[in-house]
Amino acid sequence: MTRSIEVRGLSRTFHTTVRRPGLAGTLRSLVNPERVAKHAVSDITFDVAPGELLALLGPNGAGKSTTIKMLTGILTPTSGEARVAGVVPYQERERNARNIGAVFGQRTQLWWDLPVRESFSILRDIYEVPKAEHATRLGEFDDILELSSFWDTRVRHLSLGQRVRCDLAAALLHDPPVVFLDEPTIGMDVVVKEQVREFLRHQVEERGRTVLLTTHDMTEVERLAERVVLINHGRLVLDGSLDEIRRKFGSTWQVRATLADAHTEVTALPGIAVLRQEGPQVVFGPESPDGPDSPTVHQALKAVIERYEVTGVAIDEADLEDVMRAAYVHAEAV
Amino acid sequence: MNGMRIAWRITRLNFRAQLEYRTEFLLMIAIGAIWQVSVIVFATVLLTRFTGMGGWDSSEVLLIPATRMLAHGLFVLLLGRVHGAGRQIQEGRIDIYLTRPMPVHRQLQLAFFPTNAIGDLTVAVGLMVGALSRSQLDWTPGRISYLIAALIGGMFLEAALFTAITCAALRFPAADYWSRWLEELLGTFGSYPLNVLPQAVGSFLTYGLPLAFVAYFPAAVLTGHGHDTGVPYWLAALSPLLGVVAYLGSRVLWRWSLRHYAGVNG
Amino acid sequence: MAVLHAWRAARVTPLGELHAPPRMTAVLLRLTVQVVLVASLWHGLYAHTGTTAGLAEGQAVSYAVLAVLASRLRELDQYAGRDTVLQHMHFGTIVYWYLRPVPPQRYHALRALGEQLYGFAWALGGYLVCLAAGVVDPPKSLAVAGVFFVSLLLGQWVLYYVMLTLDQLCFWTVRNNAAMLILIFAQNLLSGVYAPLWFFPDWFITLSGFLPFQATLSVPLSLYIGRIPLSDAGGQLAIQACWVAVLHLFTRFLWRRAARRVISQGG
Numbered sequence: 001m002t003r004s005i006e007v008r009g010l011s012r013t014f015h016t017t018v019r020r021p022g023l024a025g026t027l028r029s030l031v032n033p034e035r036v037a038k039h040a041v042s043d044i045t046f047d048v049a050p051g052e053l054l055a056l057l058g059p060n061g062a063g064k065s066t067t068i069k070m071l072t073g074i075l076t077p078t079s080g081e082a083r084v085a086g087v088v089p090y091q092e093r094e095r096n097a098r099n100i101g102a103v104f105g106q107r108t109q110l111w112w113d114l115p116v117r118e119s120f121s122i123l124r125d126i127y128e129v130p131k132a133e134h135a136t137r138l139g140e141f142d143d144i145l146e147l148s149s150f151w152d153t154r155v156r157h158l159s160l161g162q163r164v165r166c167d168l169a170a171a172l173l174h175d176p177p178v179v180f181l182d183e184p185t186i187g188m189d190v191v192v193k194e195q196v197r198e199f200l201r202h203q204v205e206e207r208g209r210t211v212l213l214t215t216h217d218m219t220e221v222e223r224l225a226e227r228v229v230l231i232n233h234g235r236l237v238l239d240g241s242l243d244e245i246r247r248k249f250g251s252t253w254q255v256r257a258t259l260a261d262a263h264t265e266v267t268a269l270p271g272i273a274v275l276r277q278e279g280p281q282v283v284f285g286p287e288s289p290d291g292p293d294s295p296t297v298h299q300a301l302k303a304v305i306e307r308y309e310v311t312g313v314a315i316d317e318a319d320l321e322d323v324m325r326a327a328y329v330h331a332e333a334v
Numbered sequence: 335m336n337g338m339r340i341a342w343r344i345t346r347l348n349f350r351a352q353l354e355y356r357t358e359f360l361l362m363i364a365i366g367a368i369w370q371v372s373v374i375v376f377a378t379v380l381l382t383r384f385t386g387m388g389g390w391d392s393s394e395v396l397l398i399p400a401t402r403m404l405a406h407g408l409f410v411l412l413l414g415r416v417h418g419a420g421r422q423i424q425e426g427r428i429d430i431y432l433t434r435p436m437p438v439h440r441q442l443q444l445a446f447f448p449t450n451a452i453g454d455l456t457v458a459v460g461l462m463v464g465a466l467s468r469s470q471l472d473w474t475p476g477r478i479s480y481l482i483a484a485l486i487g488g489m490f491l492e493a494a495l496f497t498a499i500t501c502a503a504l505r506f507p508a509a510d511y512w513s514r515w516l517e518e519l520l521g522t523f524g525s526y527p528l529n530v531l532p533q534a535v536g537s538f539l540t541y542g543l544p545l546a547f548v549a550y551f552p553a554a555v556l557t558g559h560g561h562d563t564g565v566p567y568w569l570a571a572l573s574p575l576l577g578v579v580a581y582l583g584s585r586v587l588w589r590w591s592l593r594h595y596a597g598v599n600g
Numbered sequence: 601m602a603v604l605h606a607w608r609a610a611r612v613t614p615l616g617e618l619h620a621p622p623r624m625t626a627v628l629l630r631l632t633v634q635v636v637l638v639a640s641l642w643h644g645l646y647a648h649t650g651t652t653a654g655l656a657e658g659q660a661v662s663y664a665v666l667a668v669l670a671s672r673l674r675e676l677d678q679y680a681g682r683d684t685v686l687q688h689m690h691f692g693t694i695v696y697w698y699l700r701p702v703p704p705q706r707y708h709a710l711r712a713l714g715e716q717l718y719g720f721a722w723a724l725g726g727y728l729v730c731l732a733a734g735v736v737d738p739p740k741s742l743a744v745a746g747v748f749f750v751s752l753l754l755g756q757w758v759l760y761y762v763m764l765t766l767d768q769l770c771f772w773t774v775r776n777n778a779a780m781l782i783l784i785f786a787q788n789l790l791s792g793v794y795a796p797l798w799f800f801p802d803w804f805i806t807l808s809g810f811l812p813f814q815a816t817l818s819v820p821l822s823l824y825i826g827r828i829p830l831s832d833a834g835g836q837l838a839i840q841a842c843w844v845a846v847l848h849l850f851t852r853f854l855w856r857r858a859a860r861r862v863i864s865q866g867g
Contacts (some may be wrong), residue, residue, distance in 0.1 A: 074698050097701040109696035112682040113616030126606040126702050154619065156682075361778030368782065372789050379799050383652050384645045450778075508623050515630050522794075523637060530644030535637060 004178055004210035005048035005071065009080035012041040012066055040066040042234045043080065048227075050177070051208040053200070055215060055225035059328065063234040064214050068180050071212070072102055085177050098127065101171030105183035108155065108167055116151040116158070116166050120173060127174035134173065141169040144199045161192035168199065172209075179203070181213045185220060197223055218320040230327060238327055242320075249326040253297035254319070255284040257304055258312035269303050271295045275322070340436070341444060348447035359449055366410075366453025370403055373521055374461055388530040393468045394557040399525035400465035401481070402549035403458040405488030406520070411451040413493040415443045417517065420503040420510030426598055428504070438592060439585070469557075477556060480574075484552030487574025491548050492520065494580035501584075501591035507598070516543075524548055529562060536564055544580070547573040606702050610714030613683065617718075631672065631726060638664045639735050653798045659825040662736045663796045666821050669726045671793060673719035673756065685767040686780075698859070705855045708767070712760050720756075740826055747833045751820040754840035759816040761847035762787055768851065771858040786811070792818035798827060812843045 018034045041063040048054050058064050069075040071082055073089035073096045082089060089096040110119040124134045142148045145165045150158060158166065164184055171179060181200075185193045201224060203209045215221060221228065221242070228245060230238035238245065254275065259266075262280040271294055273287040284304060286294045295303070297315055305313065352359050378396075381387070387395055415422075419442055422428070431441040471477065495516060503509035528536045528550050540546040546563075551570035554560050560567050617623055642664050646657040655663070685708075688694040697704040730736040739745040766783050788794060790813035797805055797818045808814045819836050822828040828836060 069695075072699055074695060093698070094701045094703070097699055100699070102696075102699050104692070104695060107691055107693045107695065109693065109699075111612050111616070113619060114612065115619075118615065122606075122608045122612070125608045126700055128605050128701075358778055361782065365778050365781045365785065369785055372785065372794065375800070379801075380645065380795065383799055384649055387645065506622070508620070508626065511623070511626060519637075523641070526641065530647065531637075531640045532644070535640040539637075 003047045003083075004050040004052070004085060005046075005054075005212065006083040007044055007046050007067075007071070007080075008082070010041060010044045010067065010070060010077050010082055011039070011079045012063075012070060012075060013078045014038045014040055039234050041070070041077075041231075044231065044234075044236045046229055046236060046239055048210055048212065050210055051204060052227060053204045053211040053213060053225055055213050055221045055228045056231065057215070057221065057228055057324065058231035062231045064231055065182060066234075067231065068102075068182055068212070068214065072100060072180055073097070098174065099176050100178045100180060101174070101176040102180040103164070103167045103171045103182065103184050105186050108163055109170060110155045110163070110166060112156050113154060115154055116147070119155065119166075120151075120170060123170055123173050129174050133175075137173060137175065138169070141172070141199075144202060145169060145195060161188045164188065165192070165196065168196065172203065176209070178210045179212070181211060181215075183214055183216065185215070185217060193217075193220070200224060218324060222320050230324075232328065245327060246320075246323055249323050249330060253286065253300070254316040255297065255300050255304055256314045256316055257282050257284065257308065257310045260309040260311050264308060266308070269300075269307060272300050272303060337436075337440070341440060344444045345447060348444065352447050352449050362449035363453040366450030366455075367457045368453070369450070370407075370454055370457040370461075373399065373403065373525060374457065388527040389562065390527045390557075390559065393470055394553075394559070395527060396461075396465040396468060397553045397557060398527060398549050400458070400462040401484055401488060401553050402520075402524040404455075404462050405485050405548060406492060406524075407451060407455040407458040408485065408489040409492045409496075410448055410454050412489070413443060413496075414448050414451065415445055416493060416500050417496045417513055418510065419500040420507060420513060423500075423503055424507055424598060428592075428595060429597060432595075439588060471557060480552070480556060483574040484549075484556075487577030488548040488552070489577070490581035491544065491573075491577035494577070494584040495520075495544075497581070497584035497588055501587050504591045504595050519543065520545060520548070524550075526550075527554070527559075529564060533564065540565060544576070547576055606707070606710060609702075609707060610710045610717075612711060613715045614718035616683075627672075627722075631668065631722075634668045635665050635726070635730065635735065638668050653796075654827055655796060655798055655825070658737045659827060660796060662825050663792070663821050663827075665730055665736050666727070666824065667793050667817060669723045669730070670817055670821075672722045672726070673716055673759070685770045689770050704859075705852075708764065709760075712763065716756055716760065737825070739824055743830060744823065744826065747830065747837070748820055748824040751823050751833070751837055751840060754837065754844060755816045755820045758812050758840060758843050758847065761844070761851055762812060762816065764851050765847070765854065768854045768858055771861045787813050787816070790814050790818075791816045792821065796822075796827075798822070812847060815840045815843045 015035050015037055018036050044063075044067060046054075056064050056067070066075065070077050071084055071089055073093040076090040084096060085099040087096045087099060089100075110116060111122070120134075120138065124131070129137075138147075142151075145168065147165060147169060150162050151166070155163065155166070168184065185196055188196070197220065200211060200213075204211055204224075213220075213224065225242065227241050228238065229236060240248075255272075259280045259282060266274055266277060266282055268274055268287070269284075271287050272284050274282060275285040276283040284300060286300070288294060301313065301315065304310070352362075381392060381395055385392060410417075416439075422442060422445055427445070428438065431438045434441065466473070496513060499509055499513045499516060502512070523539060524545055528539055528546050531539070536546075546565075551560075551563060551565070551573045554563050555567075555571050555573075560570050563570050617627075639661055642661045643657065646660065650656075682688075682691065682693075685694070688697070697707060700707070702710075727736065731738060739748060762783075766780055769779055769783075790797070790808045790811055792814065797808060797814060808818075819828070819840060823833055823836065
């Protein structure tokens with residue numbers, strides 16, 4: 001198939017009743033309920049190719065989780081359609097279930113009181129995975145995620161990092177071509193985060209899985225995603241590769257200077273703006289990056305050193321967080 | 335005094351919080367009442383069928399479930415959060431309580447308002463009124479004060495038992511199970527004159543699980559059956575005091591357990 | 601066919617209990633103490649009375665003890681394993697029930713089957729011990745035993761649907777403690793767990809005839825002790841079967857509506 005995930009004009013509206021205060025209000029609500037429509041997702045269209053890792057970004061409450069729920073078959077869209085690995089998820093839920101794996105951040109699908117391996121066996125049976133295949137795959141996961149040191153412990157005794165690694169393995173046991181990850185590394189330490197990222201990279205590159213990843217961690221996006229989709233207020237506002245977004249919204253350079261005297265008054269230089277100042281650390285960037293007279297990073301460096309007394313200096317490509325912030329702001333303005 | 339003022343304010347807020355979910359609030363009052371009605375029906379149904387229980391007159395026997403239920407109702411209202419505290423412990427709330435400048439036990443009790451206690455107490459008071467009206471005793475001030483003491487003592491004794499279990503719950507999440515069993519036992523066997531049971535069983539419910547001291551012994555003393563209980567008269571008469579002592583002991587145990595609290599996993 | 605393959609799911613709660621020996625000893629202790637207390641109580645009550653409400657002493661004691669043993673059948677501790685539907689709704693892990701190739705209703709049924717079978721093993725063990733100790737009277741005849749067994753199976757089926765309805769309620773209300781407690785209370789009272797229904801006034805017995813609860817426990821036990829004669833057995837079994845059918849349709853309807861309500865937190 002040419003496309004792993006196809007989304008066309010997907011929309012979802014929730015109708016909630018407004019609760020009026022007081023006893024009179026309750027009675028009125030019973031007789032004449034006032035309903036309010038909340039457009040969680042409006043008209044979203046995008047594609048994901050097989051073997052691609054797409055990062056789904058957006059502020060809290062933007063509609064990311066609702067979109068994922070529709071793609072996993074839990075919610076039925078109000079309008080529009082979607083296909084995952086050729087199957088319409090909300091119409092053929094069971095068939096879709098065999099094609100997807102999902103990990104929802106803090107929520108575990110493992111059985112709390114049983115050893116992890118027991119959970120794996122149950123899932124193996126539910127998904128009808130042959131025993132030999134199951135053993136090989138578990139061995140493979142163990143190589144990168146180091147599960148064997150704790151897979152005989154009961155889930156309630158695992159740390160967060162261990163539990164999420166087990167959940168990842170559980171989601172991929174049945175070899176699904178499409179994987180949905182909703183904030184999988186939230187709250188983890190850096191070592192485990194790197195392990196998980198390496199695992200995901202391996203799954204995408206060697207095994208050709210399609211991964212749809214929701215995250216707030218920009219380092220993760222930087223290291224894993226080739227493409228980014230930005231959703232805000234239920235609408236799709238950006239769809240492009242990281243490079244495109246950087247070029248569109250990122251200042252192309254930054255100069256970080258540590259001033260000798262923290263109380264020096266810092267003013268902007270021609271074409272150079274002060275992006276941030278934290279005590280003696282000052283970050284300079286281009287005032288208008290797309291402008292014709294925008295100074296190069298070397299010109300800026302020279303100007304800064306000439307003007308101020310600095311004890312340290314560094315040149316940097318723009319932080320992805322700043323890029324995304326600019327993108328969000330731009331999206332709000334549009 | 336400041337502590338009492340804060341506790342009262344929090345209780346009022348908790349009550350308002352319960353009012354937020356109006357249907358739930360009304361239903362909880364109902365369930366409090368219905369649950370107790372079951373005990374009443376059970377007790378009265380059996381009381382009519384099995385007259386002369388253990389030598390007790392039907393007008394006197396009603397005093398036992400009445401005392402027990404009213405003591406239980408008071409317990410639920412004032413100290414009841416200690417029953418089922420396992421839930422709060424599992425949610426990690428003890429860790430939060432430990433960081434605040436208020437005694438943990440008090441915070442445990444102020445976690446929410448026990449709406450079902452309203453129904454509980456309504457029914458219990460009704461039963462007590464019924465029992466007193468049917469009673470043929472002479473209600474002297476002495477008797478009345480002893481009854482009040484018995485109610486308070488019974489409340490403290492139940493609180494002591496549940497607090498002891500909660501101390502175990504600080505370490506073992508499964509202790510909640512014992513909590514539920516204890517409530518069942520108290521409800522089922524607390525309403526009978528225990529001399530209908532064989533000696534061994536009766537002794538278990540006196541010395542093993544001090545059920546008898548909650549309602550049976552005080553009622554026996556009040557109705558003049560104090561010498562047929564199988565324990566020395568003075569022991570039966572001191573039930574209220576034993577309740578208070580037991581509660582103080584359980585609070586010492588609580589303080590010790592809290593010092594050895596190691597947090598919850600997951 | 602994933603249902604048959606997913607048989608391992610039925611083992612979850614029993615296995616969880618087997619992994620925690622303290623929990624099992626606690627249950628064993630509780631059952632023993634409860635049986636002893638209940639038997640003593642009823643013997644004590646009958647000390648000065650003959651047959652009452654159609655129940656002789658032996659019958660009443662047998663009924664009460666069997667009721668205690670039967671409580672084991674659907675009482676396993678899901679809460680400690682964060683496995684009640686209410687907890688799944690609270691933590692949001694209910695979402696995974698809808699992401700697997702096994703439909704949620706079949707998964708739930710499998711889990712319940714495992715639990716009831718495991719509980720039945722316990723109850724059977726307890727029953728044999730009580731029978732040997734003379735605490736419980738054996739059934740009058742083989743026919744009675746047979747009818748009792750069929751009635752017990754039907755009763756357990758009805759009980760499954762009652763518990764299922766309780767669980768399904770969780771899909772609708774965030775705070776549904778009270779409704780749940782009321783249902784649990786009704787189940788306990790009207791199935792005869794607190795006391796044999798026969799002791800209650802006639803209007804009460806008639807009323808409970810309109811509810812499914814007495815079909816779960818009271819009918820099988822009454823057949824066992826002979827309070828309901830064999831001649832009436834057929835009618836009673838038919839009533840039980842009717843409840844199975846009615847509740848089956850009702851819970852199926854609820855599952856469909858519940859699926860629309862899986863709107864866990866988060867945006």
